[in-house]
Amino acid sequence: MRRARPHRVRMSTLFGTPLPLVLAPMAGPGTPALVSAVCGAGGLGSLAGGYSAPDAIRAEIREVRARTDRPFAVNLFVPSEAAIAGDARLRDARDALAPYREALGLDAGALDVSSPSFDAQLAVVLEARVPFFSFTFGIPRPDALDACRRAGITTMGTATNVAEARALEAAGVDVICAQGSEAGGHRGGFLGGDAGSLVGTMALVPAIVDAVKRPVIAAGGIMDGRGVAAALALGASAVQLGTAFLRCPEAGTSAPYREALARADETSTTITRAFTGKPARGIASRFTREMERAPVAPYPLQHALTRELRAAAARAGDAELLSLWAGQGVARARALPAAEIVASIAREAGLTR
Incomplete structure (x- = not known):
């Protein structure tokens, strides 16, 4: 049996941060306040820019820099084959969502299914010379x-299996995030x-560590210092956590989302395409159950179709129609300030005295 290689690069060296802890990029909850708080506590904060217009990304970068001089990352979604707005699946998906829209009093008229340009988003990252992309x-x-x-930006790609990790390495990506x-x-x-x-996660991390020569970040279900210590022992150079920060006061988590998180246990999550067209893990709800066999438009069209619905549900305080993204460690x-959570995790993992 092959043994995990020792850490090739300590993330404190690569990131310029005291701790090998990374805040996962989270659209909505991942506010500039949360990102800068994690940075200030010694980790690497990450802004989620995948759904954001270029000007919004630019504004959030400025806000983070106004709050901290520590390095941080911006995350974007790599575009896949373009979904066609005239696709029959779009019509069927709209019909499936009609009862929910009607219940929330939303107009049944034309919907905006546009998405931000990846090239325009990336241009902002390059222009701002964000340390990590x-x-x-x-x-x-x-x-x-x-x-x-050329801009001196370190690149970090997501892999969910060894083949993806090898593809990222072959493309010259600097760091690989192993997402369990x-x-x-x-x-x-x-x-x-x-x-x-x-x-x-615990099977994926050593498999990727053994397969590539790039530093590996472990992600998935890690909530405290025990999980961090285990991931580092398996060969990861750093650990990424997202769900662990959803209840922080700095997070942009809505009130109904917070209430659902407080009630959740290890059996509460499911993987669904109902909100965006891509599989994602979140707390199961009436919407995910009822939409399990319903027609879903391809990403990003499904995300655009449910955007107004989710916003209306948040205003109404209806968590049953929200995308309550959360990992299995939920x-x-x-419910503590981000800096306290970072400090607690560091102590629990033996990273600080």
Whole structure:
């Protein structure tokens, strides 16, 4: 049996941070306040820019820099084959969502299914010379990665299996995030289909560590210092946590979302395509159950179709119609300030005295 290699690069060296802890990029909860709080406590904060217009990304970068001088990352979604707005699946998906829209008093008229341009989003990252650019759903074009290198930006790609990790390494990506099946939010897989992206964290991390020469970040179901220590022992150079910070006061988590998190246990999550068209793990709800066999438009059209519905549900305080992204460790999320959570995890993992 092959033994895990020792850490090749300590993330404190690569990131310029005191601790090998990374805040996962989380659209909505991942506010500039949360990102800067994690940075200030010694970790690497990450802004989620995948759904954001370029100007919104620019504004959030400025806000983080106004709050901290520590390094941070911006995350984007690598575009896949363009979904066609005239696709019959779009019409069927709209019909499936009509009863929910009607119940919330939403107009049945034309819906905006546009999405931000990845190239325009990346241009902001390059212009701002953000220290770290992370991405999911694939690998950016070679010219995009070359532009990051010229700008001195470290690239970080998501892998859910060994084949994806090797593809990222072959493309020259600097750091690989090994996303286990326990992770909350979108599955970042792009090779091997859905089944190939559901390897558990503790099996995935040593497999990727043995397969590539890049530093590996472990992600998925890790909530405290015990999980961090285990991931580091398996060869990871750093550990990424997202669900652990959802109940922080700095997070942009809505009130109904917070209430659902407080009630959740280790059996509460499911993987669904109902909200965005891509598989993502969140707390099961009436919407995920009722939409289990309903027609769903391809990503990002399904995300656009449910955008107004989710916003209306948040205003109404109806958690049953919200995308409550969370990992399988959700029951251990702590309602504490981000800096306290970082400090507690560091102590529990033996990273500080």
